[in-house]
């Protein structure tokens with residue numbers, strides 16, 4: 246059996262410890278562990294985290310393999326320190342049947358770089374008219390528990406209510422992309438001072454907030470569980486805080502880009518900053534950081550949304566929405582949350598591994614770094630400083646908003662069930 250000794254890493258940012266991996270499992274955690282027969286990784290000063298889990302990734306396969314495939318997306322995920330990703334359903338065909346989710350699940354198994362858990366569409370074709378076969382997707386080999394029409398909002402309150410009721414039977418969750426469609430017709434960016442000055446169609450905060458308010462009330466009414474995708478406004482934070490204080494079973498995510506970037510960047514008219522939901526204001530960014538720190542927002546999810554350059558390299562109004570994020574997420578979180586003193590590394594582990602695995606009912610991931618647990622691990626050199634260079638990305642797409650920006654931290658090793666998928670910062 247292969248033995249690997251990770252020596253002297255700060256486990257969850259705490260005291261230096263040795264972690265011995267035997268085969269697929271963590272065999273021992275302690276100090277001064279024997280190196281006999283083990284390959285030794287000197288990890289002094291580095292941070293050891295549980296393998297990251299992304300609840301919101303667009304892998305694009307089937308149908309848009311020009312922007313990403315399950316293989317390239319999972320390679321990007323491993324590079325970013327992830328050992329599991331949830332693949333969004335807005336593919337072509339849409340992942341709204343057992344057949345499609347099983348296809349994605351099988352491709353994930355073959356990729357070997359990280360585990361892929363398909364998300365099923367809530368409605369047929371993401372059209373919001375008719376529930377898809379939620380039960381059949383759950384009962385399939387893919388074992389779907391998270392359902393989302395992400396990219397589109399489940400706008401019809403009756404459909405949303407039925408979906409929430411339906412998934413209760415097997416402990417599933419509906420992940421809502423909160424965007425009131427009528428209020429965002431023709432919207433190009435956040436509605437505010439900048440949109441007024443640029444003359445671009447505004448996307449009001451209330452379009453997100455009104456849907457979240459409705460859905461937490463629906464979840465309460467039917468006694469079910471709702472997850473809110475990519476919170477982007479201070480008002481959304483207030484509604485989720487209120488819902489949680491009432492005991493409503495709601496969880497929420499924030500993306501790295503909404504923790505850092507604002508709508509001021511749109512003044513450049515560079516479509517790399519065009520994203521759904523849109524970049525908001527400094528006030529929103531600060532409210533999102535605070536909410537992630539105090540637990541109102543449960544997790545960080547990347548919303549990794551790869552697009553080929555022809556869909557981004559055009560005028561603002563014609564450009565696709567979305568940013569890649571898997572390979573920069575941890576660095577942005579270090580920059581915005583750890584280096585600001587808002588979170589320690591244990592807090593990062595909670596929000597980027599433990600909790601997303603729990604929300605998605607994903608076994609074998611988001612587990613403590615302890616003997617007997619699966620060896621899904623990420624080793625981070627937090628002292629590293631470097632400029633983001635998309636040319637080095639494993640993703641098939643390059644639409645990052647951070648090109649040329651200095652960000653801290655680098656994943657040096659990722660282990661998926663004891664197998665190194667990243668070694669010394671390079672894919673194995």
Ligand SMILES: NC(=O)N[C@@H](CC(=O)O)C(=O)O
Pocket residue numbers: 303335395396397422519520521522548550551566567568
């Ligand atoms: N987040 C994005 O800006 N884009 C997403 C879907 C979406 O939410 O619009 C995509 O699939 O490209």
